[in-house]
Structures are given as structure tokens and as C-alpha cells.
Amino acid sequence: xxxxxxxxxxxxxxxxxxxxxxxxxxxxxxxxxxxxxxxxxxxxxxxxxxxxxxxxxxxxxxxxxxxxxxxxxxxxxxxxxxxxxxxxxxxxxxxxxxxxxxxxxxxxxxxxxxxxxxxxxxxxxxxxxxxxxxxxxxxxxxxxxxxxxxxxxxxxxxxxxxxxxxxxxxxxxxxxxxxxxxxxxxxxxxxxxxxxxxxxxxxxxxxxxxxxxxxxxxxxxxxxxx
Numbered sequence: 001x002x003x004x005x006x007x008x009x010x011x012x013x014x015x016x017x018x019x020x021x022x023x024x025x026x027x028x029x030x031x032x033x034x035x036x037x038x039x040x041x042x043x044x045x046x047x048x049x050x051x052x053x054x055x056x057x058x059x060x061x062x063x064x065x066x067x068x069x070x071x072x073x074x075x076x077x078x079x080x081x082x083x084x085x086x087x088x089x090x091x092x093x094x095x096x097x098x099x100x101x102x103x104x105x106x107x108x109x110x111x112x113x114x115x116x117x118x119x120x121x122x123x124x125x126x127x128x129x130x131x132x133x134x135x136x137x138x139x140x141x142x143x144x145x146x147x148x149x150x151x152x153x154x155x156x157x158x159x160x161x162x163x164x165x166x167x168x169x170x171x172x173x174x175x176x177x178x179x180x181x182x183x184x185x186x187x188x189x190x191x192x193x194x195x196x197x198x199x200x201x202x203x204x205x206x207x208x209x210x211x212x213x214x215x216x217x218x219x220x221x222x223x224x225x226x
Contacts, residue, residue: 053106056134056157062149069137072150075109077118077131078162091168092130094155094192096142096184098175098199109133113174113198129170132158142173142180148187155191172196185220186213194221201226 056072079090097112110119115133117123134154136147159166171192173181178200185195195217201224 056150056154058150058153062146062153065146065149067146067149069146069150072134072136072154073106074132074134074154075106075115076133076158077115077129079128079130080126081128082130082163089163089165090128090130091170092132092158092164094151094169094171095131095133096151096171096173096177096180097133097135098173098177099141106135109135113177114172130158130162130164141176143183148184151184152188152191168193170194170196172198173200174198175200185222186216189217189220192220194223196223196225198225200224 054074054076056074058067058069058071060067081088082090093114095114097109097115100108109115110133114131118131132154134151136142136144140147142148142151155169158164159169169192171181171185172195173179175198178197180200181195181197182200185192
């Protein structure tokens with residue numbers, strides 16, 4: 001059962017979709033998107049607007065740093081015309097969910113913000129975005145340990161696997177994800193065209209200088225909703 005969150009979070013999630021113009025999830029396996037026949041929905045498909053539950057296998061080392069995780073689960077939404085328009089590259093929204101005391105499974109991710117809107121089918125009829133919503137382990141944040149390295153690696157894999165327009169990748173998040181989006185943007189500002197933070201604020205991180213972290217974002221469009 002999807003619990004109702006604060007109304008402002010839901011409004012903010014719908015605003016993100018506009019500006020960037022009861023789920024018990026069964027286990028599914030990731031599929032090669034290019035092997036799916038054109039015109040058919042991705043299969044197996046969750047009984048929601050979310051198309052695919054995937055697992056990112058984390059290498060032992062990222063950017064010269066050893067990693068402490070072996071995998072990260074994520075939810076993926078593909079535009080309705082993804083397979084019909086086989087040559088088109090699509091903008092991507094990278095969504096970081098908020099915190100809670102639940103098992104941080106797929107159902108929990110779909111109780112927040114944009115994934116909840118998609119799961120309930122409340123998105124615009126023509127919603128031309130790939131949406132990726134990763135999961136993080138209970139007790140951890142989007143800026144814990146090597147999580148930012150993992151998020152960067154997941155984004156690279158998604159961009160290489162699906163037809164993503166690398167010049168139109170938008171970062172957003174709610175609550176803890178709002179904070180996490182600021183953190184990730186200060187570490188990898190070159191990866192994103194814009195940032196939309198909902199109920200979060202920016203802080204320096206262990207991977208950026210306290211003195212210079214905002215200067216790193218000087219060319220990144222940002223919209224803060226609180």
C-alpha cells in the first residue's frame with residue numbers, strides 16, 4: 001500500500017515534471033532493452049507506470065577509489081514512444097528519494113515524489129523523459145561513503161544502455177533526496193543540465209572544498225522548492 005506523503009511533496013513532484021517539459025512489487029529481472037521488439041512494452045512490466053526494476057553491479061573500484069557496495073537497485077521509467085522512435089535520444093530525470101524507517105524497497109521508492117506520480121499514472125499524457133530512481137540501503141544517505149561514486153557509475157551505465165541525451169540530464173530529489181541532489185551536483189556538476197531540489201539544501205561534501213562548492217555549480221541552472 002502506498003502511504004500518502006505531505007501534499008507539498010506531491011505538488012513539487014508534479015511541478016518537476018511540468019518544468020522539465022497500492023504497490024507490492026514482484027521481483028523482476030533486468031532485460032536488454034534493445035532485444036525488446038519495437039512497439040511492445042518492456043517485459044516483464046510492474047503493475048504500475050514504472051517499467052523496470054534493475055540492479056546495477058558495482059565494480060570493486062571507481063575513479064581510483066575502492067567501493068564498499070556490490071550492487072544498487074533502481075527503478076526505471078521509459079517514455080511511451082521509446083521503442084517506436086528508435087533513433088531518438090531522450091532527456092533523463094535522475095530522482096533521489098527521501099528518508100524513512102521502512103525497508104527501502106521498490107514499493108518505498110514509489111511512495112515518494114515523481115516515482116509515486118508515475119506509479120499512480122498521474123504524469124502528463126506525453127511525458128517524454130527517461131526516469132531513474134535508485135535505492136540506497138537503510139541507514140545510509142545519498143552522501144554516505146562511496147554512494148556518490150556509485151550514483152555517478154549508475155548514471156553512466158544507464159546513459160550507455162539506453163538512448164539518453166547526455167546534454168539533458170536533470171537531477172532532482174525530495175527531502176533527503178533534496179539534500180542529496182545538491183551534494184551530487186556539487187561533485188559532478190558537468191553531468192547535469194539542471195538541478196531541482198525539493199525540501200533540501202546544499203552543503204559541501206568530503207569530495208568538494210567547503211570554500212568552492214557553490215562555485216562548482218556556477219553554470220548549472222538550479223530551482224529550489226521548500
